[in-house]
Amino acid sequence: MNILITIYSTTGIFISFILNLTPIPSLIKANITRDISEISHAYLIMASANYLNWCLYATKVDLLGPLINNLIGLCFTIAYIIVYHKIKGDIWKFGPIYFSCCACISLIMFKVPPSDLLGLLSVGLSALQYMAPIEQIKPALLNKDPKYIDIFLIPALMSNAxxxxxxxxxxxxxxxxxxxxxxxxxxxxxxxxxxxxxGFLPHPTFSWLANKIREKPIKMTEDDTIEFQNKD
Incomplete structure (x- = not known):
C-alpha cells in the first residue's frame, strides 16, 4: 500500500506540474495581443487560494505528497497572477492588496482552525477552483466558439483530479x-x-443551454457581439 501511495503521489505531482504549465500559452498570447479575455482570472485567484489552503492542511496532517504538490502549484499560480495583472496594467494596485490578504489569511488559518475545518475549507476551495473555468462556458455557448475554453488546461485538470x-x-x-x-x-x-x-457533438442540450443564457441580459464586449451576430 505504501508503494502505491508513493506512486500515485509522485504521478500526481508530475501531472500537477504539467497542469501548472498550461496557462503559459494563453499568457504568451495575451502578452502579444494585450487581450486577457481568454484567460480565466477567476481560475487563477481560486487556484492560488486553494493551493495555499492545501499547503496549510497538508502541513497540519503531515501529508508530504500533497504539501509538495500544492507548494509548487502556489508558486506557479502567483507568478501567473503577477503576469496577468502586469498585462492588464494594474499590478501595483492589485499586488499589494493580494499579497497582504494571502499573508494574513495564512497566519490566521494555520493558527486558529483545526485540521478538520481546514479540510472542509479545502474541499470547498478545490470545488471552486475546478468550477472557475466554467466562467468561459457562457461565451463559448453563446458564440459556439471553442476559443473561450482552454483546451490545454481542462484535460490537465481532469487528469490531475x-x-x-x-x-x-x-x-x-x-x-x-x-x-x-x-x-x-x-x-x-x-x-x-x-x-x-x-461541431463534433451536435447534442441539443448545449443548444438549449445557449438559448437559455441568451434569454437573459448579458454583458458582452463589442467584439463578442459582432462575432456572435456574424455567426447567426
Whole structure:
C-alpha cells in the first residue's frame, strides 16, 4: 500500500506540474495581443487560494505528497497572477492588496482552525477552483466558439483530479477524494462543451443551454457581439 501511495503521489505531482504549465500559452498570447479575455482570472485567484489552503492542511496532517504538490502549484499560480495583472496594467494596485490578504489569511488559518475545518475549507476551495473555468462556458455557448475554453488546461485538470482522487482513496482521506471527484465531473462537462463548439457533438442540450443564457441580459464586449451576430 505504501508503494502505491508513493506512486500515485509522485504521478500526481508530475501531472500537477504539467497542469501548472498550461496557462503559459494563453499568457504568451495575451502578452502579444494585450487581450486577457481568454484567460480565466477567476481560475487563477481560486487556484492560488486553494493551493495555499492545501499547503496549510497538508502541513497540519503531515501529508508530504500533497504539501509538495500544492507548494509548487502556489508558486506557479502567483507568478501567473503577477503576469496577468502586469498585462492588464494594474499590478501595483492589485499586488499589494493580494499579497497582504494571502499573508494574513495564512497566519490566521494555520493558527486558529483545526485540521478538520481546514479540510472542509479545502474541499470547498478545490470545488471552486475546478468550477472557475466554467466562467468561459457562457461565451463559448453563446458564440459556439471553442476559443473561450482552454483546451490545454481542462484535460490537465481532469487528469490531475483522477490521480489525486485515487490517492485520496489510498490514504483514506475524504477531504482529498470529494473535491477531485467533483473536479472530474466539472472537467468532463467543459470538454463536452468544447467538442460541441467544434461541431463534433451536435447534442441539443448545449443548444438549449445557449438559448437559455441568451434569454437573459448579458454583458458582452463589442467584439463578442459582432462575432456572435456574424455567426447567426
Amino acid at each position: 483522477a490521480v489525486w482522487g485515487v490517492y485520496g482513496f489510498l490514504v483514506d482521506d475524504w477531504f482529498i477524494i470529494i473535491p477531485n471527484l467533483m473536479g472530474l465531473l466539472f472537467s468532463l462537462f467543459q470538454i463536452l462543451v468544447y467538442v460541441w463548439a467544434q
